[in-house]
Amino acid sequence: MTTETSAASPAFVELGLAEPILRAIHDAGYTTPTPIQAQAIPQVLAGGDLLAAAQTGTGKTAGFTLPILHHLSTRAAQAVKPGRPRCLILVPTRELAAQVEESVKTYGKYLSLTSMVMFGGVNINPQFKALKSRVDILVATPGRLLDHLGQKTVDLSGVEILVLDEADRMLDMGFIRDIKKVLAVLPRQRQNLLFSATFSDEIRTLANGLLHNPKSVEVARRNTTVEVVEQSMHRVPQAHKRDLLAHLIKHHDWQQVLVFTRTKHGANKLAEKLNKDNISAAAIHGNKSQSARTKALASFKDGSVRVLVATDIAARGIDIDQLPQVVNFELPNVPEDYVHRIGRTGRAGATGSALSLVDDEEVGYLRDIEKLIKRSIVRVEIEPGFVPPAKADLMSDERPPRPPQGRGGQRQGQNSRQPQPGGRNAPGRAPQGKPAAGGAKPAANRGAAANPSAQPRKPRPQAALFSSKPGSRGH
Numbered sequence: 400m401t402t403e404t405s406a407a408s409p410a411f412v413e414l415g416l417a418e419p420i421l422r423a424i425h426d427a428g429y430t431t432p433t434p435i436q437a438q439a440i441p442q443v444l445a446g447g448d449l450l451a452a453a454q455t456g457t458g459k460t461a462g463f464t465l466p467i468l469h470h471l472s473t474r475a476a477q478a479v480k481p482g483r484p485r486c487l488i489l490v491p492t493r494e495l496a497a498q499v500e501e502s503v504k505t506y507g508k509y510l511s512l513t514s515m516v517m518f519g520g521v522n523i524n525p526q527f528k529a530l531k532s533r534v535d536i537l538v539a540t541p542g543r544l545l546d547h548l549g550q551k552t553v554d555l556s557g558v559e560i561l562v563l564d565e566a567d568r569m570l571d572m573g574f575i576r577d578i579k580k581v582l583a584v585l586p587r588q589r590q591n592l593l594f595s596a597t598f599s600d601e602i603r604t605l606a607n608g609l610l611h612n613p614k615s616v617e618v619a620r621r622n623t624t625v626e627v628v629e630q631s632m633h634r635v636p637q638a639h640k641r642d643l644l645a646h647l648i649k650h651h652d653w654q655q656v657l658v659f660t661r662t663k664h665g666a667n668k669l670a671e672k673l674n675k676d677n678i679s680a681a682a683i684h685g686n687k688s689q690s691a692r693t694k695a696l697a698s699f700k701d702g703s704v705r706v707l708v709a710t711d712i713a714a715r716g717i718d719i720d721q722l723p724q725v726v727n728f729e730l731p732n733v734p735e736d737y738v739h740r741i742g743r744t745g746r747a748g749a750t751g752s753a754l755s756l757v758d759d760e761e762v763g764y765l766r767d768i769e770k771l772i773k774r775s776i777v778r779v780e781i782e783p784g785f786v787p788p789a790k791a792d793l794m795s796d797e798r799p800p801r802p803p804q805g806r807g808g809q810r811q812g813q814n815s816r817q818p819q820p821g822g823r824n825a826p827g828r829a830p831q832g833k834p835a836a837g838g839a840k841p842a843a844n845r846g847a848a849a850n851p852s853a854q855p856r857k858p859r860p861q862a863a864l865f866s867s868k869p870g871s872r873g874h
């Protein structure tokens with residue numbers, strides 16, 4: 400045992416990971432495996448398939464990356480060729496792809512394995528070039544991977560280990576057909592790892608077809624993060640929100656705030672307003688180029704930008720240790736997204752704070768969220784120091800953005816959605832008809848009031864985790 404290994408945490412040494420990996424873990428400052436790591440690493444090292452319930456913030460990335468690095472560095476590689484990876488990690492978003500590959504590099508820095516990240520929205524040529532070299536671990540989003548498969552620039556016939564990370568998000572984003580096309584070209588004999596935060600019927604079907612006698616690990620249920628995040632809300636008309644947020648940031652001297660809006664347009668508007676008020680802010684969403692998104696995230700991480708305004712999808716996988724403050728500028732219309740959002744703070748055991756700004760029209764969403772997290776969110780009165788904007792300065796688009804048609808639309812085309820007739824604003828869901836302070840139009844003429852046949856959204860099935868029987872390989 401080298402000096403470096405003896406410096407490694409005994410808890411990680413016990414897991415049986417190779418010495419160069421232990422050294423990298425030591426460098427990262429980890430002393431104890433997180434619960435998902437303690438459960439998943441031995442299972443992956445044992446070589447079988449795995450079905451894991453874990454969400455971002457639990458340490459799940461290291462949970463699969465560490466044992467994968469172990470396998471690839473201790474097993475002899477067969478038929479090594481350029482562009483022929485031994486491990487494929489499929490993820491839903493570019494941000495997550497970049498972060499997972501960064502983790503691979505961090506934990507594999509003392510190994511001679513190579514990795515590559517592949518996603519769309521960027522020039523494909525550098526990817527062609529990278530695939531002309533050896534690539535042991537490929538982290539990819541499904542769409543761009545299919546482009547490469549079509550052009551035969553990548554060869555998946557040597558994949559020994561497949562990971563589907565955030566599988567629920569991939570399905571929500573409509574990637575199921577792309578995933579199936581990828582599965583069809585993989586060798587039959589391989590290890591499969593499926594990570595998902597939720598277990599819908601669709602995920603079970605996917606798992607049944609993909610996994611062979613999987614071991615199940617389950618650590619952070621969706622609402623576990625909820626326990627460590629201090630949650631509160633202000634009731635405030637939509638038209639006052641931008642001014643209130645600027646006031647709160649200055650008043651509390653928040654230095655690093657992640658703000659969620661429901662639309663890309665709303666994200667841009669808010670970032671503009673904050674910058675006008677001398678609060679440095681950047682917006683990050685699907686209409687921004689990858690380089691703009693990466694730049695905004697880097698500026699936020701290094702502190703040169705104080706506020707990052709993001710839509711749900713763009714924020715997926717944002718990994719910032721110790722992010723102290725999250726603000727829901729609008730509540731999400733899918734209650735599970737609230738848990739994802741507040742999971743950006745209170746990570747890896749740190750405490751954090753999540754503040755929601757709730758307009759009258761969002762009360763229905765609030766109830767759904769409180770039902771999901773099984774607690775009520777503390778209502779805090781706005782401090783007397785806040786002076787609402789004069790009527791002339793009010794937000795012109797003062798109504799909360801309308802929900803999309805179905806879940807898929809909300810995920811992908813956040814700006815191009817069609818309003819859902821009535822939907823969540825159906826009578827009885829939220830107080831209606833009360834004129835919003837500051838000149839906002841009464842809510843009564845909107846949404847469901849004009850659509851008496853509107854039904855509240857069907858609740859998403861909350862099936863018990865892992866009750867499905869393991870299936871056989873079906874690809």
Ligand code: AMP
Nearest residue numbers: 429431432433455456457458459460747
């Ligand atoms: P993840 O859930 O993979 O996105 O990881 C969340 C955060 O936890 C990342 O910033 C990791 O660097 C951090 N992390 C992962 N494993 C550990 C560990 N064993 N101890 C402390 N922090 C960790």
